Amino acid sequence: MTDASTATVSERLDRLPFTRRHLRVLTGSGVGWALDAMDVGLISFIIAALAQQWSLEPTEAAWIASIGFVGMAIGASVGGLLADRFGRRQVFALTLIVYGLATGASALVGGLALLLILRFFVGLGLGAELPVASTYVSEFAPARIRGRMVVLLEAFWAVGWTAAALIGYFVIPTSENGWRWAFALGAIPAVYALIVRWGLPESARWLERRGRLADADAVVRAFEAEVAAPTAQPLPSKEQTASASPEMPAAPTTRERLRLLWGREFRVRTACLWLVWFCVNFSYYGAFIWIPTILVAQGYDLVRSFGFTFIITLAQLPGYAVAAWLIEVWGRRATLSIFLAGSAVSAILFGTAAGEPAIIATGMALSFFNLGAWGALYAVTPEMYPTSLRATGSGWAAGAGRIASIVAPLTVPPMLALGGAPALFVLFAAFFAVAAIAAWGLLDRRGRALDDR
Secondary structure: OOOOOOOOHHHHHHOOOOOHHHHHHHHHHHHHHHHHHHHHHHHHHHHHHHHHHOOOOHHHHHHHHHHHHHHHHHHHHHHHHHHHHHOHHHHHHHHHHHHHHHHHHHOOOOOHHHHHHHHHHHHHHHHHHHHHHHHHHHHHOOHHHHHHHHHHHHHHHHHHHHHHHHHHHHOHHHOOOHHHHHHHHOOHHHHHHHHHHHHOOOOHHHHHHOOOHHHHHHHHHHHHHHHOOOOOOOOOOHHHOOOOOOOOOOOOOHHHHHHHHOOOOOHHHHHHHHHHHHHHHHHHHHHHOOHHHHHHHOOOOHHHHHHHHHHHHHOHHHHHHHHHHHOOOOOHHHHHHHHHHHHHHHHHHHHOOOOHHHHHHHHHHHHHHHHHHHHHHHHHHHHHOOOOOHHHHHHHHHHHHHHHHHHHHHHHHHHHHHHHHHHHHHHHHHHHHHHHHHHHHOOOOOOOOOOOO
16 A cells, blocks of 8 residues: 555545545535525526516616626636635635625615626626635545546535525515525625635645645645544555656746646647537526526516426436436546537427426426536536646636626527527527537546646
8 A cells, every 4th residue: 555655645635535524525615616506596586576676677687697797707717826826725715705795785785786796796706616616626536536526516506506596486575675685695605704714624736736745745644544543444555546647847827827728738628628618608597597587578477487497496406416427437528418418408498398397397307407517517627637727727717608608698688589488598509519519629537636737
């Protein structure tokens, strides 16, 4: 068995079985992820309520969603750079504070202008948090279960979106101030940030890459000590784990990291990754942010449309569960591509559905396939780049995707006016199909050690 004194941090992390400390990293990051989803989900219900209460034009309602995504595009790009420079945990906690406080303050607004400003700051925090959290979890996960752990992290999105649907159904319609109480609940992440900052360890891979070898060793020893307990499993031998990646010189500067993304080694995977992120964001946010409002426009009252959306949301969890299993069986690319193809078919069926049973069934299929695809995408993204570039690469891919999430909500009103829901969801299906093809240009590192250069 490889001794801790001779094995690298990568080897030592990859030979570990799944421990309580892994569960702590997963759930600690996952709660933050769920709170993110709750905020994004809430805005879809709040838009539907404010459209009636404030007599908003469709374009004004669309900007409530889109301005948040402007912030997310910037936040994702900057957050990744900061996480590679200052650490995963630090930036993760900061993002929770930023969007938690801005969401809570949104409960006090009296008009559209101030709400748009605050939604921009909410987006900054949300955009930075998601790629940082997936990078963080992937760097602790043993190679043989890394994809599954990141998909399970993404599954917390369904928990948060379900919480948003429950708040949308039980809180928002109860009074004129229901949407204010929904925003107030969204301030919880600011408090949770304290738990993240002091309750979770910094990434050992990042610490090692920054030359903080003693700190990295202490983090890994804490995991190894738990395995050494009498009731735990023994550490597998080095031969049972993936080999470590070759070392790289001193950590690159910010300018060098950005240039490396489009260097010869990474340009194809970067281009394909950005295309997948762009297409998935366009279709997902274009559809799910507007579903409650589209249902209201089709004649269903606010409470009924929120109830439909809640049922549709429940299908996200089995989508994640199936993707988490398949990603270590089929691999990253195949799982991602097949779930995206399923999303394309489901989008067409949902757009042409007539009657309550058809709307619910096709909406659940769209939820199942689309959120399973999200899980696979978040699993594959951090694996595309080495440790010194990982958060930057993940953040800029997410930032490219957020450009689409800005455009998508603004595209919905004119598309609905032009061709109705069928034409709109055919457009979403086309974007899903393009993403399904682009997924085959990505690297598949199933069962292999992360590149620790």
